[in-house]
Amino acid sequence: MNLRIISTATAAENAQETHPSVGAEGQAHHEGGFPPFQTENFAPQIVWLVVIFGVLYILMSRLALPRVGGILERRSEKIASDLEASRDMQAKAQAAAVANNETIRLRREEALAIGREAQQNTAAETLSRRSRAESEASEKIRAAEGRIADAKTRALANVEQIAIEAAGSIVEKLTGSKVDKDRLSAEFRNVKSS
Amino acid sequence: MTPEETVSAPNPIEQFELHRIFPLEISGIETSFTNASLYMLLAALGVVGLMVAATSRKSIVPGRMQALAEMLYEFVANMVRQTAGKEGMKFFPFVFSLFSFILIANLIGLVPYSYSVTSQIIVTFAFAALVITLVVAYGVYRNGFGFLRLFVPHGVPLPVLVVLVPIEIISFLSRPVSLSVRLFANILAGHITLAVFGGFVMMLLASGGWSLLAPVPLLAIVALYALELLVACLQAFVFSVLTCVYLNDAIHPGH
Numbered sequence: 360m361n362l363r364i365i366s367t368a369t370a371a372e373n374a375q376e377t378h379p380s381v382g383a384e385g386q387a388h389h390e391g392g393f394p395p396f397q398t399e400n401f402a403p404q405i406v407w408l409v410v411i412f413g414v415l416y417i418l419m420s421r422l423a424l425p426r427v428g429g430i431l432e433r434r435s436e437k438i439a440s441d442l443e444a445s446r447d448m449q450a451k452a453q454a455a456a457v458a459n460n461e462t463i464r465l466r467r468e469e470a471l472a473i474g475r476e477a478q479q480n481t482a483a484e485t486l487s488r489r490s491r492a493e494s495e496a497s498e499k500i501r502a503a504e505g506r507i508a509d510a511k512t513r514a515l516a517n518v519e520q521i522a523i524e525a526a527g528s529i530v531e532k533l534t535g536s537k538v539d540k541d542r543l544s545a546e547f548r549n550v551k552s553s
Numbered sequence: 554m555t556p557e558e559t560v561s562a563p564n565p566i567e568q569f570e571l572h573r574i575f576p577l578e579i580s581g582i583e584t585s586f587t588n589a590s591l592y593m594l595l596a597a598l599g600v601v602g603l604m605v606a607a608t609s610r611k612s613i614v615p616g617r618m619q620a621l622a623e624m625l626y627e628f629v630a631n632m633v634r635q636t637a638g639k640e641g642m643k644f645f646p647f648v649f650s651l652f653s654f655i656l657i658a659n660l661i662g663l664v665p666y667s668y669s670v671t672s673q674i675i676v677t678f679a680f681a682a683l684v685i686t687l688v689v690a691y692g693v694y695r696n697g698f699g700f701l702r703l704f705v706p707h708g709v710p711l712p713v714l715v716v717l718v719p720i721e722i723i724s725f726l727s728r729p730v731s732l733s734v735r736l737f738a739n740i741l742a743g744h745i746t747l748a749v750f751g752g753f754v755m756m757l758l759a760s761g762g763w764s765l766l767a768p769v770p771l772l773a774i775v776a777l778y779a780l781e782l783l784v785a786c787l788q789a790f791v792f793s794v795l796t797c798v799y800l801n802d803a804i805h806p807g808h
Contacts, residue, residue: 360681379760393566393739394569395674395675395741396572400587400589402572402584403585404571404587404673405679405770406583407590407594408679411594412593412597412654414597415715416647417648419646420647422605425606426605427608429611429621430608430611430612430615431626503641
């Protein structure tokens with residue numbers, strides 16, 4: 360690419376041969392000397408340098424640098440605000456943790472109290488139930504004893520009857536005569552009471 | 554540039570020649586578009602491509618080229634802030650344009666067959682003159698006659714001042730020369746060395762039996778090229794750091 364530029368440049372110089380000043384410069388340029396010190400090369404370089412560097416400076420100072428500076432500022436602001444937010448969040452989380460621990464402690468105490476109360480209630484109920492059950496049981500025992508005594512007297516009365524009848528039938532068998540029932544029971548009572 | 558030509562006449566100076574692509578003259582001043590203008594334009598387009606095109610999305614999370622643009626921005630911004638102080642930041646766009654233009658021009662100049670804009674004394678001198686003019690103009694605008702304190706170091710006894718002030722004045726006057734020659738000479742010498750070693754390779758290759766030695770200067774070119782990459786970046790950096798130092802003098806003369 361460079362070669363092409365050189366050849367076009369040379370061609371251009373040749374074409375400008377008719378123009379006296381440029382032609383002379385082209386000649387001087389080809390005559391040699393150390394290129395950086397050839398004074399006829401100074402003007403075009405300075406002119407283009409001023410134009411190009413001037414435009415570059417304007418582009419940098421008006422457009423590029425404020426933009427990059429803005430990007431950097433925006434980023435540092437974002438990082439700062441994010442850090443701030445995370446610090447807030449952390450503080451909130453810590454406060455929540457403290458509140459949570461407090462709640463847990465209160466609930467545990469409540470639970471213990473409820474447990475104790477339940478235990479006491481249960482104990483009291485058990486006691487009352489037991490005493491009720493005991494009293495019921497003793498009542499039943501008493502009733503049952505009464506019934507037993509009743510049954511006993513009734514049974515004894517029956518035994519008396521049976522004994523009287525047995526005695527009557529024994530006497531009848533032995534003597535062959537009927538004995539008066541009333542007399543037998545009177546006799547029986549005498550025997551029993553004696 | 555056929556190989557025979559190069560072998561017969563390896564001319565390391567040829568690369569610095571100016572070729573007029575579009576001869577032009579405006580009111581007596583030659584304004585031809587030359588290969589130098591072309592490469593100035595390429596360097597400027599490179600900077601604009603990096604700083605404007607690559608940052609057009611303005612993304613919070615940068616892409617590769619935007620990250621490069623941001624790195625360059627922060628690098629130059631830190632340089633200006635550290636050497637010229639907070640007040641020097643008003644010259645940040647100027648120093649940035651200077652640094653990025655010289656850097657990209659130097660790097661483009663290292664591409665084989667390309668042209669090095671900064672290998673021309675007139676270009677580097679124009680930059681140096683611009684810097685010194687800016688320093689003097691801002692120094693006088695900001696400090697008035699106080700700018701002359703620049704030549705009178707603070708806290709130095711009078712007899713010493715008699716000697717010191719002329720030295721300070723000479724050193725100030727030599728600044729544009731040293732600033733321009735440093736960049737120009739570094740780039741020029743590097744390119745000449747590369748071309749000379751390239752000539753060695755061609756001559757050895759053409760010399761029959763000695764051609765076995767041709768890889769030696771070729772390897773030297775590789776090493777020199779790495780060095781020249783370093784020089785290209787370093788000289789752009791040195792030029793802009795010195796610009797910042799001089800601007801700092803304009804902002805705070807007399808210390």
